[in-house]
Amino acid sequence: MSSRTIAGPARGWEYVIGxxxxxxxxxxxxxxxxxxxxxxxxxxxxxxxxCLGLPxxxxxxxxxxxxxxxRVGLALNATIQxxxxxxxxxxxxxxxxxxxxxxYDVPINANGHLELxxxxxxxxxxxxxEEDTGKLVHRGGGGRIESAEYSLIDYNRSGVPLLExxxxxxxxxxxxxxxxVAELRSILVAVGASDGRMEEGSxxxxxxxxxxxxxxxxxxxxxxxxNLNSLRSLTRALEFEGRRQVQLYEDGEAMLQQTRxxxxxxxxxxxxxxxxEANDYRYFPEPDLPxxxxxxxxxxxRRSELPEFLSTRRAQLxxxxxxxxxxxxxxxxxxxxWPYLRAALDANITPxxxxxxxxxxxxxxLDEIGALSPSRxxxxxxxxxxxxxGASQVxxxxxxxxxxxxxxxxxxxxxxxxxxxxxxxxxxVAEVVASCTQEWSRYLAGDEKVAGFLLGQVMRRxxxxxxxxxxRQALTRLAEEARAESS
Amino acid sequence: MTYRIDQADVAHIxxxxxxxxxxxxIDSYQNSLSRILExxxxxxxxxxxxxxxxxxxxxxxxxxxxxxxxxGLDRAExxxxxxxxxxxxxxxxxxxxxx
Numbered sequence: 001m002s003s004r005t006i007a008g009p010a011r012g013w014e015y016v017i018g019x020x021x022x023x024x025x026x027x028x029x030x031x032x033x034x035x036x037x038x039x040x041x042x043x044x045x046x047x048x049x050x051c052l053g054l055p056x057x058x059x060x061x062x063x064x065x066x067x068x069x070x071r072v073g074l075a076l077n078a079t080i081q082x083x084x085x086x087x088x089x090x091x092x093x094x095x096x097x098x099x100x101x102x103x104y105d106v107p108i109n110a111n112g113h114l115e116l117x118x119x120x121x122x123x124x125x126x127x128x129x130e131e132d133t134g135k136l137v138h139r140g141g142g143g144r145i146e147s148a149e150y151s152l153i154d155y156n157r158s159g160v161p162l163l164e165x166x167x168x169x170x171x172x173x174x175x176x177x178x179x180x181v182a183e184l185r186s187i188l189v190a191v192g193a194s195d196g197r198m199e200e201g202s203x204x205x206x207x208x209x210x211x212x213x214x215x216x217x218x219x220x221x222x223x224x225x226x227n228l229n230s231l232r233s234l235t236r237a238l239e240f241e242g243r244r245q246v247q248l249y250e251d252g253e254a255m256l257q258q259t260r261x262x263x264x265x266x267x268x269x270x271x272x273x274x275x276x277e278a279n280d281y282r283y284f285p286e287p288d289l290p291x292x293x294x295x296x297x298x299x300x301x302r303r304s305e306l307p308e309f310l311s312t313r314r315a316q317l318x319x320x321x322x323x324x325x326x327x328x329x330x331x332x333x334x335x336x337x338w339p340y341l342r343a344a345l346d347a348n349i350t351p352x353x354x355x356x357x358x359x360x361x362x363x364x365x366l367d368e369i370g371a372l373s374p375s376r377x378x379x380x381x382x383x384x385x386x387x388x389x390g391a392s393q394v395x396x397x398x399x400x401x402x403x404x405x406x407x408x409x410x411x412x413x414x415x416x417x418x419x420x421x422x423x424x425x426x427x428x429v430a431e432v433v434a435s436c437t438q439e440w441s442r443y444l445a446g447d448e449k450v451a452g453f454l455l456g457q458v459m460r461r462x463x464x465x466x467x468x469x470x471x472r473q474a475l476t477r478l479a480e481e482a483r484a485e486s487s
Numbered sequence: 488m489t490y491r492i493d494q495a496d497v498a499h500i501x502x503x504x505x506x507x508x509x510x511x512x513i514d515s516y517q518n519s520l521s522r523i524l525e526x527x528x529x530x531x532x533x534x535x536x537x538x539x540x541x542x543x544x545x546x547x548x549x550x551x552x553x554x555x556x557x558x559g560l561d562r563a564e565x566x567x568x569x570x571x572x573x574x575x576x577x578x579x580x581x582x583x584x585x586x
Contacts, residue, residue: 028555035557042562091503151578151580
């Protein structure tokens with residue numbers, strides 16, 4: 001039921017994209033030691049023998065990191081299983097042990113899926129626990145690794161818990177990749193596992209991308225683009241890489257399986273020239289960590305504590321308002337808006353009205369929401385539904401209900417809206433036009449220009465109590481009735 | 488005699504482990520690594536179909552610690568012990584290209 005047109009890298013070509021999202025888990029301490037998991041501290045202030053890889057130090061798994069992994073696994077509809085840790089061996093100074101403790105063939109979460117706002121379902125192959133690496137700063141040669149004279153290392157990030165979430169190659173264009181990351185991010189934040197701050201590196205994306213002629217079912221040689229740290233970089237890098245690969249095929253050149261990086265300033269991907277040969281990580285089981293086997297009772301308890309996700313809200317809205325536009329829907333299902341809309345729908349407020357008041361008035365008031373609780377919001381909308389208040393009065397009343405905690409009926413009285421249900425407004429307008437017989441006849445005869453004069457008269461007398469738009473509505477209705485009677 | 492591992496593999500493993508081996512040492516490791524692989528062949532020849540695969544030699548699982556901060560090491564002391572340091576960072580030779 002995908003509601004979007006997929007955009008290929010060139011006419012007749014399509015993308016095949018899989019994403020690896022590394023998310024830093026929001027624990028108090030690192031994955032295997034009690035050093036603080038903090039961002040932006042002075043370099044090398046959160047370090048100990050374990051995260052410095054000093055001889056004789058031993059890792060001990062952080063219970064909270066396991067708990068977050070379980071919550072994310074549940075949210076991604078994955079199987080949560082007994083899992084094991086491996087050493088991924090490589091020689092690089094960001095990892096002082098010369099290996100990274102990760103999960104290899106038996107990750108804690110496997111075989112999940114994520115439904116996107118478009119309705120597309122993206123498979124999740126795995127979501128596994130591993131430790132983050134230290135941060136490098138390159139000195140000399142313009143700060144680039146390939147031309148630097150030497151490098152500096154901050155090990156504060158070394159050992160910070162990561163959950164690496166690996167999608168199936170189900171993503172078909174850069175826009176969908178962006179949608180996937182945004183949706184995943186909202187889930188990670190909702191379960192409390194991540195702060196979702198891409199700009200601080202809390203969420204880092206590697207993209208595996210290949211292209212193929214539309215209709216071809218096999219996958220072609222893929223390229224991995226590393227460290228895409230914003231949604232904008234992600235889409236731009238994928239677009240560039242898609243065009244580059246199509247060009248290579250069309251020119252009859254060889255496609256190499258390689259790792260590339262995204263150069264934001266030049267807006268190109270470039271090959272990483274590492275000294276290491278092809279990946280030879282020599283994974284072997286980590287003898288210092290016993291398996292993690294989540295208790296089924298704990299898993300069920302965590303399942304019952306899962307928050308409500310956007311996909312659930314979309315489904316609920318689709319039941320009441322199947323034709324709702326995507327923009328409106330995405331505006332009203334946010335955590336800020338949704339409690340108000342849900343309360344309104346539960347109170348049987350006309351769904352269209354509830355959505356419109358949430359998307360327009362409520363969203364504009366969110367910063368000053370103060371005393372406007374969902375139940376007060378519903379009270380106001382009910383008055384509109386019953387015809388007791390006009391649209392523009394509702395706007396004024398909603399703003400007032402934020403600022404002033406008085407009960408809604410008292411606020412209505414305070415604003416002078418007492419005699420202002422639709423019939424009352426009509427009575428006021430009728431009274432005024434009765435005294436302007438000449439203009440009224442011209443208006444009935446179709447002279448729209450005279451409406452301004454008539455409304456001016458109405459507002460002069462009743463402007464404190466009724467709004468211009470309600471008066472206009474009443475005027476239109478009166479005229480319709482008068483014409484119906486005379487015909 | 489025929490070895491279970493050839494000299495190129497030994498050289499490759501040594502390189503990954505950052506070991507510099509002489510030709511004699513490569514001969515010697517080829518011999519000893521081959522013997523290890525032969526022992527593994529013996530183990531593989533046993534019928535183990537009645538045993539579940541082990542994921543760890545110990546039966547312990549879920550050895551977890553609470554998510555509580557404990558004091559770490561003093562930066563000045565650690566950097567003092569490092570081969571090279573600068574501006575409160577560890578300093579290492581250039582990573583790519585020849586140093």
